[in-house]
Amino acid sequence: MILGITSITLGFCCYFGVLTAPVAVALGIASLVQIKNNPNRYGGRGMAISGIIMGALYFVLIVLIMMLYGLGLLMGGLQ
Secondary structure, X not given: OHHHHHHHHOOOXXXXXXXXXXXXXXXXXXXXXXXXXXXXXXXXXXXXHHHHHHHHHHHHHHHHHXXXXXXXXXXXXXX
16 A cells, blocks of 8 residues: 555656556555455455555556647647
């Protein structure tokens, strides 16, 4: 979850989120697998899911920003 938060908040500074977001998603999935295999020992399902969501949200936002930037370049080039 911490890496997911980092990717959203600090990720747009020098694309730092490109490093932290995939790790957040991978660790979130690994945590969910551990929780599923042994629910009596492990907890934190909500935090694992939120880490996955925030890591994925970073990639959605960065793709949206790139698309808007590319659209701006195309529209500016047509003048």
